[in-house]
Amino acid sequence: MATVRPVDDAHTTYAVVRISVFVAVAGVTFAGIADWFGSPRVALANLAFVLGWTQLVGL
């Protein structure tokens, strides 16, 4: 029996890249805001989230 493939390989990769870039930009922006307000621990927590995201454990 033929294996069912994702709709479009390029689409899958593009979707992952697009979401990951969004997560990274959001995380770094929040980290920058936290730094601005003198909360480096909060900034690091935001960056930790982005670092964790790039490991893609759920997939």
Next chain:
Amino acid sequence: MAPLGKVARKQWTLNVLIFTAAGIVASLVVGELIATPGAHLSRDITASLAIASLGVLALLARELAWISFPLPNLQRQTDPRWRWRTFPVLAIAAWGFDIGSSVTTWATFSGAWAMLIIGGVLGEPQTAAALLAAFWCGRAATLLIGPGLLSAPTSTAELLEDLSTAAPVLRTIHVATLVCVFATLILWIGFTSRVLN
């Protein structure tokens, strides 16, 4: 777990919550353990931050392949056979706890060690626990996009194959984020130096 998200949404949601919660517990335990020894040492936050910065710099150089050294993670992956050896709920919790600890399974990138180094060197158990929990939440959050990327519950292997093409971009994001971590530590050193003087 992603295939389950295509066929049984309610069960999948529960499994994701169990998996994430177990990983958070593991992160908090590891965070407390690595920071507790440092908490009993003399506290010079500027020196601690400088050491943490050097550690992050070394990890950054490793990611850029300027230097090479093995990460002290155990070279194993979590065991999928737990699914058939115990109750499904327990297996999911065990997987979450195992991966969520950040040190008992093989790591693709160095980021977890950046958080472990910062948490351990600072000697602040709550900070270390929070950083590792945030790192884990980032990892676990990728579960949420899994079902959306699958066209059918049987296409997991093909999806994983396709995702390997996204690996260079993910590595670039990882490296850029490590640069931001380093910058934050340097800013923190500058801030503490100003306050102390």
